[in-house]
Amino acid sequence: MELVAPEAEETALVARLRAGDEAAFAFLVDRYYGTMLRVARNHVASAEAAADVVQETFLAVIEGVERFEARSSLRTWMFRILVNRAKTRGEREGRTRPFSSLGSGVDEEERAVDPDRFLAEGRWAGFWSAPPPAANVPEAHALAAEVGSQLLKVIETLPPAQRAVLELRDVEGLSAPEVCEMLDISEANQRVLLHRARSKARTALERYLGDPGGDH
Amino acid sequence: MRQPVVRCVEFVESVTDWMEGALTDDERVALEEHLTICPHCTEYLAQLRLSSAVLRAADRTTREAPPPEARQALLEAFRRRR
Numbered sequence: 001m002e003l004v005a006p007e008a009e010e011t012a013l014v015a016r017l018r019a020g021d022e023a024a025f026a027f028l029v030d031r032y033y034g035t036m037l038r039v040a041r042n043h044v045a046s047a048e049a050a051a052d053v054v055q056e057t058f059l060a061v062i063e064g065v066e067r068f069e070a071r072s073s074l075r076t077w078m079f080r081i082l083v084n085r086a087k088t089r090g091e092r093e094g095r096t097r098p099f100s101s102l103g104s105g106v107d108e109e110e111r112a113v114d115p116d117r118f119l120a121e122g123r124w125a126g127f128w129s130a131p132p133p134a135a136n137v138p139e140a141h142a143l144a145a146e147v148g149s150q151l152l153k154v155i156e157t158l159p160p161a162q163r164a165v166l167e168l169r170d171v172e173g174l175s176a177p178e179v180c181e182m183l184d185i186s187e188a189n190q191r192v193l194l195h196r197a198r199s200k201a202r203t204a205l206e207r208y209l210g211d212p213g214g215d216h
Numbered sequence: 217m218r219q220p221v222v223r224c225v226e227f228v229e230s231v232t233d234w235m236e237g238a239l240t241d242d243e244r245v246a247l248e249e250h251l252t253i254c255p256h257c258t259e260y261l262a263q264l265r266l267s268s269a270v271l272r273a274a275d276r277t278t279r280e281a282p283p284p285e286a287r288q289a290l291l292e293a294f295r296r297r298r
Contacts, residue, residue, distance in 0.1 A: 026287075029290050030281060033282035051286065062297045111228075125223075128224045131256030132260050132263055140273050141273045143266070147270060148273065151267060151271055152271070169268075170268045171274075173272055187238070188238075195232035195233070201267040
């Protein structure tokens with residue numbers, strides 16, 4: 001696991017890219033390809049078109065890294081290239097975007113927690129009947145090694161819009177306004193998608209905390 | 217006697233709006249009051265935060281790989297250019 005401060009990491013990365021360090025470029029491709037693909041997919045008509053846009057974006061990064069002035073982060077710069085290209089392509093295609101309504105991402109009936117875990121009747125109706133187990137909450141970095149890959153697997157099973165939002169917010173650490181802009185969604189939509197996705201990630205974590213090392 | 221305004225079942229559905237700063241002042245106060253009386257929702261919140269922190273710390277090396285041909289084509293383009 002890399003624990004280098006992101007800014008320092010990034011300055012070094014830009015220098016290595018400019019010096020023609022192929023491993024640095026491979027790192028960038030491996031790290032961002034999947035997320036970029038999902039962001040692009042929101043703007044264009046097909047998975048193939050999204051892959052084309054991602055490919056073009058990395059080519060533009062190769063061409064442009066010499067002129068990159070670090071006024072924004074490398075990541076922000078790359079994603080701006082990506083979104084601009086994806087939007088242009090989408091407009092050319094006369095695209096209706098899949099996340100523009102919440103349809104693909106949110107089921108109105110979807111709950112953060114199984115309703116059976118709350119009391120149904122009596123004075124305490126709506127309070128927990130089966131509360132989350134109180135665990136000695138481990139430190140995130142320590143836990144990440146054990147359960148991180150499992151949570152990333154949970155992400156893969158989410159509806160595309162929820163997955164894109166959770167990846168950008170919690171894996172990449174982008175801000176809500178950045179994510180709204182990238183995915184062209186309203187703040188309210190962003191929050192609903194984030195809520196659904198985080199609720200599911202928490203459920204997976206709870207399962208793990210309740211039964212560490214068990215079969216997940 | 218005052219009735220509790222926010223119940224657990226509502227807490228778990230509003231907690232993201234609270235974390236995102238999207239509640240009205242009244243709603244925010246009601247939610248925070250609930251937290252002071254409910255250890256289970258406090259635990260729930262801790263787990264929610266922990267899962268975000270785990271995702272943030274969970275590295276990079278565990279994420280999906282790009283398609284090999286696409287990756288190869290990009291690395292070749294990089295080599296030609298540099």
